[in-house]
Amino acid sequence: MTAETGQPALDERIVVTATINGDERSWLSSSRDSLLEALRERLALTGSKEGCNNGNCGACSVILDGRLVNSCLVMAAEVEGATITTVEGLADPESLHPLQTAFLENAALQCGICTPGFLVASKALLDENTAPTEEEIRFWLAGNLCRCTGYDKIIRAVQQAAEDLRAGDRHALAGAHHADSGTIESNTAIEGE
Numbered sequence: 001m002t003a004e005t006g007q008p009a010l011d012e013r014i015v016v017t018a019t020i021n022g023d024e025r026s027w028l029s030s031s032r033d034s035l036l037e038a039l040r041e042r043l044a045l046t047g048s049k050e051g052c053n054n055g056n057c058g059a060c061s062v063i064l065d066g067r068l069v070n071s072c073l074v075m076a077a078e079v080e081g082a083t084i085t086t087v088e089g090l091a092d093p094e095s096l097h098p099l100q101t102a103f104l105e106n107a108a109l110q111c112g113i114c115t116p117g118f119l120v121a122s123k124a125l126l127d128e129n130t131a132p133t134e135e136e137i138r139f140w141l142a143g144n145l146c147r148c149t150g151y152d153k154i155i156r157a158v159q160q161a162a163e164d165l166r167a168g169d170r171h172a173l174a175g176a177h178h179a180d181s182g183t184i185e186s187n188t189a190i191e192g193e
């Protein structure tokens with residue numbers, strides 16, 4: 001800390017603690033580190049990519065306390081106590097996230113440098129809007145640049161994932177109703193005995 005400002009000195013080492021993909025992580029950071037550098041170099045979470053390092057390409061997108069951000073523009077020291085989702089947090093051990101499946105099925109990636117950012121940005125969109133129009137998807141993803149796919153396949157993949165997630169919610173709801181009626185039937189059977 002500098003006595004004048006109370007802020008960390010430029011090259012000071014600081015311990016930062018944040019919840020990343022559901023796990024509490026603490027790491028030693030330089031006060032100069034961006035969040036992207038901390039993720040990649042201190043925490044070995046190399047899914048977030050460095051494209052431009054100046055906020056223009058979206059390859060480094062992460063969700064920080066519910067907001068989509070470019071991690072190259074966030075200082076690591078700023079995320080103390082925050083909740084962060086990176087691309088590594090999308091899949092679960094058993095299955096890919098529906099967005100990842102849809103990107104594969106629609107061939108929505110080529111070199112893949114932009115892909116983690118598109119996936120995270122798309123997740124942030126579908127968290128807010130379960131049925132986005134094509135225009136809304138294109139507008140939302142305007143901050144993510146891809147030089148390979150021409151965007152149409154990416155848009156189709158996001159539309160498919162949105163449909164799959166909605167269908168999954170409907171099935172989950174139907175399953176819950178069945179489970180409820182099963183409980184009632186078995187209660188009824190017991191009462192009738």
Ligand code: FES
Pocket residue numbers: 049050051052053054055056057058059060061070071072073
């Ligand atoms: S690397 Fe962060 S926006 Fe390009």
Ligand code: FES
Pocket residue numbers: 108109110111112113114115145146147148149
């Ligand atoms: S797949 Fe190569 S930049 Fe998007």
